[in-house]
Amino acid sequence: MIRPVLVCLLLWAQTYAALAADHGVILLYHRITGEGPAATRVTPAQFERHLDWLNDNGFKVLPLSQLLDDLFERGETQENAVAITFDDAYVSVYQEAFPRLRERDMPFSVFVATEAVDKGYGHYLDWGQIAEMQQSGLVEVGPHSLTHAHLEQRRTGDSQGDWEKRVSQEIAGSMKRLQARLPQAPIKVFAYPFGEYSAATLELLKKMGLRGLAQQSGAVGVASHAQRIPRFAMATGYDELERLATSLRARPMPVQTEEAQPFFLDVGASHPASFRLTLREGELVPATVSCFSSTGATLETASQSNDLTVSLPPLAAGRNKINCTAATGRKGEFYWYSRLWTLADEAGSWLEQ
Numbered sequence: 001m002i003r004p005v006l007v008c009l010l011l012w013a014q015t016y017a018a019l020a021a022d023h024g025v026i027l028l029y030h031r032i033t034g035e036g037p038a039a040t041r042v043t044p045a046q047f048e049r050h051l052d053w054l055n056d057n058g059f060k061v062l063p064l065s066q067l068l069d070d071l072f073e074r075g076e077t078q079e080n081a082v083a084i085t086f087d088d089a090y091v092s093v094y095q096e097a098f099p100r101l102r103e104r105d106m107p108f109s110v111f112v113a114t115e116a117v118d119k120g121y122g123h124y125l126d127w128g129q130i131a132e133m134q135q136s137g138l139v140e141v142g143p144h145s146l147t148h149a150h151l152e153q154r155r156t157g158d159s160q161g162d163w164e165k166r167v168s169q170e171i172a173g174s175m176k177r178l179q180a181r182l183p184q185a186p187i188k189v190f191a192y193p194f195g196e197y198s199a200a201t202l203e204l205l206k207k208m209g210l211r212g213l214a215q216q217s218g219a220v221g222v223a224s225h226a227q228r229i230p231r232f233a234m235a236t237g238y239d240e241l242e243r244l245a246t247s248l249r250a251r252p253m254p255v256q257t258e259e260a261q262p263f264f265l266d267v268g269a270s271h272p273a274s275f276r277l278t279l280r281e282g283e284l285v286p287a288t289v290s291c292f293s294s295t296g297a298t299l300e301t302a303s304q305s306n307d308l309t310v311s312l313p314p315l316a317a318g319r320n321k322i323n324c325t326a327a328t329g330r331k332g333e334f335y336w337y338s339r340l341w342t343l344a345d346e347a348g349s350w351l352e353q
Contacts, residue, residue, distance in 0.1 A: 024081035038236035111191035113148035143174035198264035216338035221252035253337035317345035
């Protein structure tokens with residue numbers, strides 16, 4: 001009797017190991033509608049195609065908190081794991097996304113800038129809708145600040161202490177509003193408004209015991225930074241099924257170290273001309289990596305040993321991103337790395353992008 005049991009256990013262990021993975025992918029949506037700015041919307045029909053593609057191609061939609069706990073606390077998650085997130089709490093999440101996701105029993109997360117809900121602004125969810133979705137058992141809710149302001153923007157005369165107090169209130173205050181108005185506690189994950197952050201913001205989140213969701217592309221892995229977790233944004237013009245497939249098959253770039261550079265550059269700060277990554281030895285040849293600006297322009301790179309140096313384009317006021325990719329050797333699968341620099345303009349602010 002012992003041998004058959006051992007054989008079964010061995011087979012189960014082998015099967016589980018084959019189905020385990022060291023990474024997953026997080027998708028970011030804003031509005032599910034055919035109207036409004038293309039940069040923040042996906043049509044209901046195309047969103048439905050996304051969900052069907054996930055079902056048809058063996059992807060497992062997990063609650064965001066489970067995916068992150070799997071990777072950061074247990075060191076592995078399910079193969080083909082994906083989490084679905086929505087920023088800003090637009091009413092179309094309730095009207096269009098929720099019914100389609102509920103029909104397929106797919107969990108998702110909504111990140112709420114609470115002032116818009118408190119003031120009843122049009123096009124946003126109300127507290128009853130958020131509570132109803134949360135009570136369905138499929139929906140997690142997380143903070144997205146109080147006002148959805150540019151958190152890195154300094155005010156005239158601001159000291160570092162003034163800025164830290166204001167940003168801490170934006171983060172902690174939104175958590176408190178969610179706790180006060182909803183039947184279940186919010187998840188301990190913060191989505192940065194506009195995807196903007198600085199080293200100081202990352203540290204604030206860490207001290208508050210929160211993980212942080214960014215808006216630059218890439219897969220999340222066991223070695224990802226817990227306060228700048230990448231997500232693939234889905235929006236009109238970038239929501240074709242081919243791009244969805246490429247995103248979902250991404251793997252984290254095997255980065256060992258990054259050159260220390262600020263994520264936020266204030267007025268008068270010098271702009272970096274290049275950026276260096278050191279890749280883990282034996283996993284990827286740096287010369288096979290290609291890097292691109294946010295406009296899609298190919299960037300010059302140089303490699304030496306395990307180091308990859310990327311020549312940066314001139315940085316402009318606002319958000320500046322680079323994406324670096326390399327084929328993994330499996331069809332349609334790429335290593336992916338993205339890096340953000342946010343620059344203040346001469347007024348200490350920046351243009352919307």
